[in-house]
Amino acid sequence: MPLLELDNVATFYGSIQALKGISLSIAAGEIITLIGANGAGKSTTLMTICGIAPPRAGRILFRGAAIEAAEPHEIVRRGISQVPEGRRIFPHLTVTENLAMGAFLRKDSTEIARDREYLFSLFPILKERRHQPGGTLSGGEQQMLAISRALMARPALLLLDEPSLGLAPLVSRLIFRIIRQINEERRTTILLVEQNANLALRIAHRGYVLENGRITLEGNCAELLGNEEVKRAYLGM
Template sequence: MLELKGINTYYGNIQALRNVDITINVGEIITLIGANGAGKTTTLMSVSGVVPPRSGEILFEGKKLNGCSPEKIVKMGICQVPEGRLIFPELTIMENLDMGAFLREDPAGIKDDIEMVFSLFPILKERRRQEGGTLSGGEQQMLAISRALMARPRLLLLDEPSLGLAPLIIKQIFEIIKKINEENGTTVFLVEQNANLALKTAHRGYVMENGEITLSDTSENLLSNEDVKKAYLGL
């Protein structure tokens, strides 16, 4: 579904990604783990067109994403939930969801998808007239994921969904991520600093250090890898 081939991305003169190769197949949950500043968020930003790579190729279902605007990439079926949630705080839950469906022109489908996200996150239905900025951190993360789902993505990019949340809420969010993948058939590219949780959720994983992919394997193998255990799992 998604291929990154030799991706080199820069911020000015500073190189953030170095010859990154990643492959994601339809229906998978793939995780990218690594320390703070390793280049994980930049990888997602390169895919979504926010920070375009300087060289290399990004292919989505065989079509080249290089040079496409973020808006066009959303239209093609890729949507990102950014780190820190970045909902519209002064808009209500319903208005945030409407913003997620901004590029769509199928009112009946949009209505169905609102009901779908409310079934995933019942608390949002209860508070649908409430402004986003008045929600708790966990509820804002639920809204950010729901807003992305309103674009009906085939590939969902998730950037640090557990950041700043209580353990109980994190567990709930990750159960929903699995549900979105299994029941909706949405492919997921997950960037997460909680490596243990990410690998237990994903089918396969990549390890990134200093902007380079240093290891890739099944999640099961990475969980039992001594280097990964020492560096990322605290074992």
């Protein structure tokens, strides 16, 4: 049984249809990437999974249970966390408080503290800045905090929306290395939305190509990297 399965999902913003029947499936432990141009529906797909933009038609199954009509907080409780585009750190909460918000639905305080230490070991700069308001962090540090905050929920599935956006190449590579590390060490399944298809296809296991609200291509990353159309449209070759 796949961890997450979307079956013919259609999402609308008012009368505008953003997703025109998306079907995809993610197995536990995978890193899946969703690539596509601006406005193709990548972020909408993530917001639909999280219940912020619920679908008008189609089914979403998480661990076999339907979640397409569940409230956002219910979906988080079931084990899906998102790092949204633009990081969206709470600017006036400290780094520690931002992390505590990530563990909002958890009650196991010793385990929460252990997870925080684990994340501090991945991103030592966050430990140094733990009493600083989130708004005073640099873009890269905010991205580290945003990922850490989402992981504080101990999700089974982590949705990442454009983690490399606006970051220096060196920082992007660090972030991607850690995404990989989290996937390997914690067995966290990852759905990665990324403009930088080159980077994304290098760490993911499989990928989907999204165009105008439809999935036009899918396959393992080696296939996609070799596909002429993908090369031309997304890899700039």
